[in-house]
Amino acid sequence: MTYNVFGGTLNPTLLLLKFFPLSVLWFALFVWLLAYKPYKSAYDKDSAPANKQYYCEVCEKQLNGPQPYNAHMKSKAHREELEAAGIYA
Numbered sequence: 001m002t003y004n005v006f007g008g009t010l011n012p013t014l015l016l017l018k019f020f021p022l023s024v025l026w027f028a029l030f031v032w033l034l035a036y037k038p039y040k041s042a043y044d045k046d047s048a049p050a051n052k053q054y055y056c057e058v059c060e061k062q063l064n065g066p067q068p069y070n071a072h073m074k075s076k077a078h079r080e081e082l083e084a085a086g087i088y089a
């Protein structure tokens with residue numbers, strides 16, 4: 001006596017082959033969901049210090065990139081902040 005639930009034989013190997021593409025799709029989605037979140041948070045952690053390196057701690061001012069940062073370092077406002085803080089660079 002054979003159980004004909006899926007319109008075919010109940011051979012486990014044939015059932016696996018029949019549903020293999022779908023299970024691979026779900027498995028890939030599962031792995032992607034697991035892998036994507038750590039990747040994104042790691043990326044966010046990496047990008048945060050990248051912005052932080054253009055932060056002037058003397059003036060407590062955040063610069064957007066190397067050029068604004070260098071311009072700020074040479075600026076009169078920054079030098080006045082250095083003098084006020086007692087740092088002569």
Ligand SMILES: [Zn+2]
Binds near residue numbers: 061081
């Ligand atoms: Zn400064």
